[in-house]
Amino acid sequence: MQIRGEMLIGAQSATGTTAPVFAINPASGAQLQPGFAGDDGTRVRQACELAGQAFDDYRARPLEERARLLEAIANQILALGDALIERTMAETGLPRPRLEGERGRTVGQLRLFAAVVRAGDFVDARLDPALPERQPLPRADLRQRHIPLGPVAVFGASNFPLAFSVAGGDTASALAAGCPVVVKAHSAHPGTSELVGRAVQRAVAECGLPEGVFSLLFGSGNLVGSALVAHPAIKAVGFTGSRGGGTALMHIAANRPEPIPVYAEMSSINPVFLLPQALEARADAIAKGFVGSLTMGAGQFCTNPGLVIAVEGPALERFLATAAAELANAAGQTMLTPGIHNAYDQGVARLAGHPGVTELARGQGGGAPNQCRAGLYVTSAEAFLADTALHEEVFGSASLVIRCKSVAELGRIAERLEGQLTATLQLDEGDVAAARALLPVLERKAGRILCNGYPTGVEVCHAMVHGGPFPATSDSRSTSVGSAAIFRFLRPVCYQDLPAALLPAELQDDNPLGLRRLLDGRY
Amino acid sequence: MQIRGEMLIGAQSATGTTAPVFAINPASGAQLQPGFAGDDGTRVRQACELAGQAFDDYRARPLEERARLLEAIANQILALGDALIERTMAETGLPRPRLEGERGRTVGQLRLFAAVVRAGDFVDARLDPALPERQPLPRADLRQRHIPLGPVAVFGASNFPLAFSVAGGDTASALAAGCPVVVKAHSAHPGTSELVGRAVQRAVAECGLPEGVFSLLFGSGNLVGSALVAHPAIKAVGFTGSRGGGTALMHIAANRPEPIPVYAEMSSINPVFLLPQALEARADAIAKGFVGSLTMGAGQFCTNPGLVIAVEGPALERFLATAAAELANAAGQTMLTPGIHNAYDQGVARLAGHPGVTELARGQGGGAPNQCRAGLYVTSAEAFLADTALHEEVFGSASLVIRCKSVAELGRIAERLEGQLTATLQLDEGDVAAARALLPVLERKAGRILCNGYPTGVEVCHAMVHGGPFPATSDSRSTSVGSAAIFRFLRPVCYQDLPAALLPAELQDDNPLGLRRLLDGRY
Numbered sequence A, B: 001m002q003i004r005g006e007m008l009i010g011a012q013s014a015t016g017t018t019a020p021v022f023a024i025n026p027a028s029g030a031q032l033q034p035g036f037a038g039d040d041g042t043r044v045r046q047a048c049e050l051a052g053q054a055f056d057d058y059r060a061r062p063l064e065e066r067a068r069l070l071e072a073i074a075n076q077i078l079a080l081g082d083a084l085i086e087r088t089m090a091e092t093g094l095p096r097p098r099l100e101g102e103r104g105r106t107v108g109q110l111r112l113f114a115a116v117v118r119a120g121d122f123v124d125a126r127l128d129p130a131l132p133e134r135q136p137l138p139r140a141d142l143r144q145r146h147i148p149l150g151p152v153a154v155f156g157a158s159n160f161p162l163a164f165s166v167a168g169g170d171t172a173s174a175l176a177a178g179c180p181v182v183v184k185a186h187s188a189h190p191g192t193s194e195l196v197g198r199a200v201q202r203a204v205a206e207c208g209l210p211e212g213v214f215s216l217l218f219g220s221g222n223l224v225g226s227a228l229v230a231h232p233a234i235k236a237v238g239f240t241g242s243r244g245g246g247t248a249l250m251h252i253a254a255n256r257p258e259p260i261p262v263y264a265e266m267s268s269i270n271p272v273f274l275l276p277q278a279l280e281a282r283a284d285a286i287a288k289g290f291v292g293s294l295t296m297g298a299g300q301f302c303t304n305p306g307l308v309i310a311v312e313g314p315a316l317e318r319f320l321a322t323a324a325a326e327l328a329n330a331a332g333q334t335m336l337t338p339g340i341h342n343a344y345d346q347g348v349a350r351l352a353g354h355p356g357v358t359e360l361a362r363g364q365g366g367g368a369p370n371q372c373r374a375g376l377y378v379t380s381a382e383a384f385l386a387d388t389a390l391h392e393e394v395f396g397s398a399s400l401v402i403r404c405k406s407v408a409e410l411g412r413i414a415e416r417l418e419g420q421l422t423a424t425l426q427l428d429e430g431d432v433a434a435a436r437a438l439l440p441v442l443e444r445k446a447g448r449i450l451c452n453g454y455p456t457g458v459e460v461c462h463a464m465v466h467g468g469p470f471p472a473t474s475d476s477r478s479t480s481v482g483s484a485a486i487f488r489f490l491r492p493v494c495y496q497d498l499p500a501a502l503l504p505a506e507l508q509d510d511n512p513l514g515l516r517r518l519l520d521g522r523y
Helices: A042-060 A063-079 A082-092 A096-119 A169-177 A190-206 A223-230 A243-254 A276-299 A314-328 A338-353 A381-386 A407-416 A429-445 A483-489 B042-060 B063-079 B082-092 B096-119 B169-177 B190-206 B223-230 B243-254 B276-299 B314-329 B338-353 B381-386 B407-416 B429-445 B483-489
Strands: A007-009 A012-014 A126-128 A142-148 A152-155 A181-184 A214-217 A236-240 A262-265 A271-274 A307-311 A357-362 A375-380 A398-404 A420-426 A446-451 A490-496 B007-009 B012-014 B126-128 B142-148 B152-155 B181-184 B214-217 B236-240 B262-265 B271-274 B307-311 B357-362 B375-380 B398-404 B420-426 B446-451 B490-496
Touching: A007 A042, A007 A190, A042 A142, A042 A181, A042 A214, A042 A223, A042 B429, A063 A096, A063 A169, A063 A190, A082 A096, A082 A190, A096 A169, A096 A483, A152 A169, A152 A223, A169 A181, A169 A236, A169 A483, A181 A223, A190 A214, A223 A243, A236 A243, A236 A483, A243 A262, A243 B243, A271 A276, A271 A407, A276 A307, A276 A314, A276 A398, A276 A420, A276 A429, A307 A314, A307 A407, A314 A357, A314 A375, A314 A398, A338 A357, A338 A375, A338 A398, A375 A381, A381 A398, A381 A407, A398 A407, A407 A429, A420 A429, A429 A446, A429 B042, A483 A490, B007 B042, B007 B190, B042 B142, B042 B181, B042 B214, B042 B223, B063 B096, B063 B169, B063 B190, B082 B096, B082 B190, B096 B169, B096 B483, B152 B169, B152 B223, B169 B181, B169 B236, B169 B483, B181 B223, B190 B214, B223 B243, B236 B243, B236 B483, B243 B262, B271 B276, B271 B407, B276 B307, B276 B314, B276 B398, B276 B420, B276 B429, B307 B314, B307 B407, B314 B357, B314 B375, B314 B398, B338 B357, B338 B375, B338 B398, B375 B381, B381 B398, B381 B407, B398 B407, B407 B429, B420 B429, B429 B446, B483 B490
Parallel strands: A152 A181, A152 A236, A181 A214, A236 A262, A271 A307, A271 A420, A307 A398, A375 A398, A420 A446, A446 B490, A490 B446, B152 B181, B152 B236, B181 B214, B236 B262, B271 B307, B271 B420, B307 B398, B375 B398, B420 B446
Antiparallel strands: A007 A012, A007 A214, A126 A142, A142 A490, A357 A375, B007 B012, B007 B214, B126 B142, B142 B490, B357 B375
């Protein structure tokens, strides 16, 4: 389980050729060994070609084999034991309980997708039998199933080193769909990536699957990622990261000779609407819950509540006073990387320096490197509507409160927001009419709408939507969390009058896989 | 039912401001009255704003009202009676039986989507109930449904003046999904478009729906189409037409401040593989069926068989001799527009002049204007693989036969093809092994695979896929024909801990709509 600073190209290991990059322990600033030399483009090609070669074999395997691969990956990750947790702590500054929880989530996701694969509903098998006697023209025998898109490029995320990186949600759902995966590791946690990558590599070998089902690449800068998305063997992209990074990949994908889908989860400020009755009844409790959500994990979540919208008045002032007091006591927390910490400090400085914005409170800073000092800011509806710079995400524990003049102004703010992952309503019974008026706007703006909770914490289940209109994601038609994530990597194929000997098992007359199928429009 | 040369902006009529365009009767070359002045951009904005305003109202209506709108449109189209057929004949040169059939298909599609809306399965309702006692953390109540994307821009197609134009498949599936529609009429059949547009407009009024649910725009050149796709209220695009037109719309959509999905059905040469045993056993019959498919409707179908691939030898020569004889007798047929006829003539001239290509036969020409003379050409595998110009679609009754040296070479050709709407296998029992080897390649290349038939004729049903990898379409994850086309215009939204009073009917505890729902992962 030694970390060697090597890429994984199918069953092989490979040392890169560009200047090695070292992970930094953000809690101390110390450099971690070994160095990770990046690829110069050669290994991208090899990995993509292997993935292309593996595709037809892998997708043709029985669903049971695919399910077993996902379970084998989960077991191999668990078998890494504490060495994985310790390396990830060192590379990310995240505390042990969080990472143990995230490992559980990662393993749980892999097992959920194993169950999804076994159930087989994602195939969406449809049969319209032949109608040879139909007038004026007979109908042919028509059968449809979904097949995988092809090899998928997955980009590791900085803020979920396990659950959204090498063997995270994108990889799990792509493998479940039948797609080989080529991962570009995030440079912030290369050792974690190598450990998990080797776990996946071992699982692929253990399951007797073609080596090209999985590869892992390193590379700082854009070269490796750009070459990966541009490679003709790659047929879809999964990404979690910044708006700039995501839109750059969208641009490359759209300008390929064969454009491909990109699932980029990028940028969201996750508005929280405090409706009047709820605010009146429990301003203090809401403020405490809000600050807890805002400061959890140094605010390094896609669903961090970066915007609060409420009608001005004594109840809002109580909320602000309590929130400011809570936040002022919030301990500093180590951020993931010096770069993220630097961007956070610049973001809060921009807010603090904005003429329409007042700083209400800052959290504790501590003396250690890369500490996130939480920040709470307040502005007016006019100022917010007048400057879209105030709509931009500040990644970390910073939030902006908008004082509105009326409930109607809440609606006008909602209407002007960009696409979001989430929108939250704090409401009491007396707020239902106001909430009902807001709901259609929020449905147009967000992938998940929640009441009397906080947006952080994304359940991995069947009904989850972790997605939303641009720029929250590049494609609002899907989710990157939950079982429905498998649909991102599938496309339908119709078979007309195929002889029984050629029909895939999913579509054979006697339904050997026992799938739920749509027969002449009925399940 | 007079044709006035007017656009339809919600409930209003509007005359354009640019120089009027006149439809041409391609059978005679005669100009048809009246002129259709195009929009200068003003009406695009009005139509899109009305569509945006109508969206929340229209999508909130009970599914039954949506279904009734689709049926009302079907009835209003039938009520146009023979005036519609006559105008469409004059504008397209298509014969009466074809257009009566196409009207039936159009009305049938609208009624199919009414049934799809009533069944409600497209909502894909999912409920994961709260688990308040779960350790270490409780689970919230999570419910998911699909909502419509927003107003959709639909571009009328030249080759299906009814079934893929103003009230065609894209419009029917978008309205079924709950999306208002703004149609850009095809300039080749503006009178047909106005007649059908007024039928839709009457249906919207009759159903008491907001006027912005439907608008119809005219405009030659790119101005109106570009402005339509670029308008912020538009959230998706449906298009059937040329590769150049489709990729231009993809580019505009990808470069908007908020990129949106484009469903463009563009370009396909629909390879037909003649496997050895089938060719040996029934070369003549296959040749006759092939020429029938090739010359149907002057070859003006997306699924026209433009490429035939077979192993050289006496059986293939018999096929070629019969096909050449059949094709030489094929009557000339009027093409849709002078522009399409001109492009066809240029396309066959390019084939005929290609050093690696031999002309085997030409069909009858006739003396009338805009006649399609069918063309049959033959080339070698080497020549085909060496020049991608030979992979390009020639829209009309032209087809290129590739003489291969072996069955393995069939596979190499298949592997080099671009994305296709269809791929066809002519096979007998002795060909099953060869077909099995080809099938994975064809699955990667095409949306529909058919055996012992011809690709023309696209059934409107549940299992149909009229789609495929680029450049067949811009998005292989969907179909533009059949009930599954509704999924193109939907996105999921998750509701977390919403009070019962705010839950949409699809997700309420007592399932008032009687929908099939996924409860904790089980149907």
